[in-house]
Amino acid sequence: MTPAIFGLSGLTLSDDERAFFKEADPAGYILFGRNVESRDQIRALTDDLRAIHGRDRLLISIDQEGGRVARMKPPVWQAYPPGQAFDRLYDLAPASAIEAARDNAEALGQDLAEVGISVDCHPTLDVRQKGAHDVIGDRAFGFEPMRVAALGRATLQGLARAGVVGCIKHIPGHGRAMADSHKELPTVTASEEELELDIEPFRTLNDTPIGMTAHVRYTAWDAENPGTLSPFVIGEVIRKRIGFTGLLLSDDLDMQALSGSVPDLAARAIAAGCDIALNCWAKMDDMVGIANVLPALDGEAAARLERALASIDGITGTGTHGELVSRRDALLALAA
Numbered sequence: 497m498t499p500a501i502f503g504l505s506g507l508t509l510s511d512d513e514r515a516f517f518k519e520a521d522p523a524g525y526i527l528f529g530r531n532v533e534s535r536d537q538i539r540a541l542t543d544d545l546r547a548i549h550g551r552d553r554l555l556i557s558i559d560q561e562g563g564r565v566a567r568m569k570p571p572v573w574q575a576y577p578p579g580q581a582f583d584r585l586y587d588l589a590p591a592s593a594i595e596a597a598r599d600n601a602e603a604l605g606q607d608l609a610e611v612g613i614s615v616d617c618h619p620t621l622d623v624r625q626k627g628a629h630d631v632i633g634d635r636a637f638g639f640e641p642m643r644v645a646a647l648g649r650a651t652l653q654g655l656a657r658a659g660v661v662g663c664i665k666h667i668p669g670h671g672r673a674m675a676d677s678h679k680e681l682p683t684v685t686a687s688e689e690e691l692e693l694d695i696e697p698f699r700t701l702n703d704t705p706i707g708m709t710a711h712v713r714y715t716a717w718d719a720e721n722p723g724t725l726s727p728f729v730i731g732e733v734i735r736k737r738i739g740f741t742g743l744l745l746s747d748d749l750d751m752q753a754l755s756g757s758v759p760d761l762a763a764r765a766i767a768a769g770c771d772i773a774l775n776c777w778a779k780m781d782d783m784v785g786i787a788n789v790l791p792a793l794d795g796e797a798a799a800r801l802e803r804a805l806a807s808i809d810g811i812t813g814t815g816t817h818g819e820l821v822s823r824r825d826a827l828l829a830l831a832a
Contacts, residue, residue, distance in 0.1 A: 497521045499766060499793040500786050501557065501745065504531050505778040509544055512780060518548050520787040523772050523801055524555025527613065529567045535611055538568075542612030553805045557615035557663070560604060563634060568607060574821065576604050577828065579620060580634035582647050585831040590646070596827035597637075598650040598657075602813060603820035605658025614805065617663045617708060619651040621697040622671040631676040641696035648701055656811045661804055664701055666710035666747060667740065668723060668733050669694030677711040677753035681722055688716045695738050702739040705804035709734070709746050709770060711753035721768075722753060725761070730769030743800040744769070748776040759785030766790055771797040 501524040504513060525545055532538060546554050558567050563578025577600065586593035601619075608616055623644055624636035637647040652662040671694060673682035686694075691714065698707070709724040717733055718726040724746045734740050746765040749758050756764075759782065762773035771793075775786055793801065815823070 497523055497793040497798070498787045499523055499771060499790055499797060500762065500773045500775060500783075501526050501555065502783050502786075503528060503776040503778040504541070506530060507533050507537055508541060513778070514544075514548065516780065516783065516787075517545070520783070521549060522787075523793055524557060524615070526617075526774065526776055527556065527558045527567060528776065529569075532568055534572060538611035538613070546612070553614075555615050555801065555805060556613050557617055558608065558613050559617045560608060560613075561618045561620065561635060562600070562604065565635060573607050574603075576600060578634045579637040579647070581828055581831075583636070583638040583643065585828055586638065586643055586647065588831050589827075590643075592827045592830060594646055594650045596824045597647045598654040599815075599820045599824040599827075601651040601654025601662075602657045602815070603654075603817050603824065605655040605660040606813070606817050606820075609659040613660065615661045615663055615706060616655055617665060618655070619648045619662060619664060620666070621645070621648045621664045621701065622666055622669055623694055623697060625671045628672055629674050629676055629682070631673065631678070632671055636671060641693055641700075645697040645700035648697060652701070652704060656808045657813045659808055659811070659813075661705055661808055663706040663708055663745065664698065664704045665708035666712070667698050667707045667744075668710065668714070668729065668738060669698070670710045670712055673712050677747070677751055679752050681711065681713055681753040683713045683715065685715050691716060695733065698734075698740065699738045703741055705742045705800075705807040707734075707740055707742050707744055708774070709744065709765075711747050711751055724749075724754070724770065725764045725768050727768045735769065741800075743771050743797070743804045745772045746770045746774050748774050750775060750777050750779075750782070757785070758782040759789045762786045763789045771800055
C-alpha cells in the first residue's frame with residue numbers, strides 16, 4: 497500500500513485512474529466539488545473505489561466543515577453552519593453549544609455515510625487569533641483553547657455516531673498565520689510559550705484517530721521548514737509535546753505554501769514523520785511520481801490506519817437527520 501491519499505479527476509473513475517489505483521494501492525482518497533453531483537453518483541463512485549481492492553473498510557475523505565468549506569452543497573445537501581455559530585452559543589450556554597455541535601456533526605456525518613464517505617477532514621482545532629489572516633476565521637470554534645477543544649470533541653463524537661471518522665486540523669495550529677497557506681507559506685514568529693496556547697486543543701484531543709499537519713513555519717521550533725516537512729515539529733512537538741497518537745496526514749502537498757515537486761515533497765513529508773502524504777488534484781504525473789518514491793505503508797503507520805478506520809465500530813446514532821437538525825437549530829436560536 498502506498499502511504500498516500502489521492503484525488504480523483506471527475507464524477508467517475510477514468511480508465512487510467514482505475515488501472516493506476518489498482519497498481520499503486522493508495523491508503524485512501526479525497527473528494528472535492530469536481531467529484532460531487534448527486535447522492536447516487538457519489539455512492540457509485542465510492543463503491544467503485546472499494547471494489548478496486550475489494551476492501552469495504554477504506555479511507556475515503558472529504559472537506560465538509562460547514563460554512564464556506566463544504567464540497568457537498570445545496571440544493572442536493574443542506575448547508576451547515578460554520579464553527580463560529582457554536583462559539584457564539586458557547587458565550588451564552590456552553591453545554592447547549594456542545595450539544596448543538598454534536599447534533600450538527602451527526603447530521604452532517606449522516607450525509608457523508610449515506611454516500612460512502614468514511615472520513616471528514618473536520619474539525620478545525622486552530623485557536624483563532626485577532627488580526628490573523630481570515631483563512632481560518634469563522635471556521636474556528638473560538639479564541640479560547642478549552643472552548644475549541646470542547647466543541648471539537650463534540651464534533652468528533654457526532655461524526656462517529658454517524659459512522660464517520662473525524663480528522664483534526666491543522667496540527668500544531670494555523671490560527672496565528674498572517675497568510676493563506678493555499679497561496680504562500682505563513683511564518684509564525686510567536687515564542688514557544690505563546691505557542692502553548694495553539695497546541696492546547698490538540699493536546700486535549702491527542703487520542704483522535706486522524707490528524708492533519710499545517711503548512712506553517714514556526715520560527716521558535718524550526719526556522720527553515722514548515723511543520724509538514726519538519727522532523728522537529730512532527731517528532732518533538734506533535735508526537736511528544738502534544739502526544740498525538742493517531743494517523744498523521746500532511747495537508748495537501750500541491751498548495752503554494754510549499755516549493756518543489758510534489759513527489760519530492762511527499763518523500764520529505766514521510767521522511768519528516770507524516771504517516772500519509774495528501775495529494776488532492778488528481779494530476780497523474782504527480783500521483784505516479786509519489787507512488788514511485790514512497791516506501792510501502794507498514795509498521796506503526798499501517799497500524800494507525802487500521803485503528804482509525806476501526807475507531808467507529810459499535811458506535812450508534814441518536815436520531816434521524818431531521819431530528820438532529822431540529823435540535824441543533826433550536827439550540828442555536830438561543831444565541832440569535
